[in-house]
Amino acid sequence: DAGVTQSPTHLIKTRGQQVTLRCSPKSGHDTVSWYQQALGQGPQFIFQYYEEEERQRGNFPDRFSGHQFPNYSSELNVNALLLGDSALYLCASIQSGEIQETQYFGPGTRLLVL
């Protein structure tokens, strides 16, 4: 049973560039959430995708956008990168429709903005 996978594992970009991160959910899951974990902090919710639509959004600017594909995989796009965007980006998946849900996390993509 494949867990949540993310790619790439590491990424280095410069200010102003754009980046795309990818996530494949755990088998059987249809909902994907993205979190940003800055150094020394807890993960912060960015947004959640279900049925190819953004369903919830945290307190992040419009530079952060996403997409979900028919196979439930997802992308996180960040435009006009800032130094402060350097963080570990975590993807989590969950199966909607279950009463007692658990979000399972991928290993993360570590983004460094120079």
Place this chain on the structure above:
Amino acid sequence: AQSVAQPEDQVNVAEGNPLTVKCTYSVSGNPYLFWYVQYPNRGLQFLLKYITGDNLVKGSYGFEAEFNKSQTSFHLKKPSALVSDSALYFCAVSPLRNTGFQKLVFGTGTRLLVSP
């Protein structure tokens, strides 16, 4: 708005001793409560959760947590610590909402250091 507090940045315990990692929460309505563990350069691993029912929840690797509604706490415990338990522990809360709309709010994390 919901929030989680983990008052200790670090907890030190000797191997074989019991450990407690503290968590308090603030959320309107009934909460979902979670504990996750993060090892260096890894994602978050699920340990246990409280949804409803018995206040004592048992999870992976011998960990357990006690939900205390009056004190709005959800402390993580283990009777006998192992060196391999050394990691970063996160408490998280999600309000009880419609299925699939779970949004986790995390604490700042507590680093557990178990010495041999």
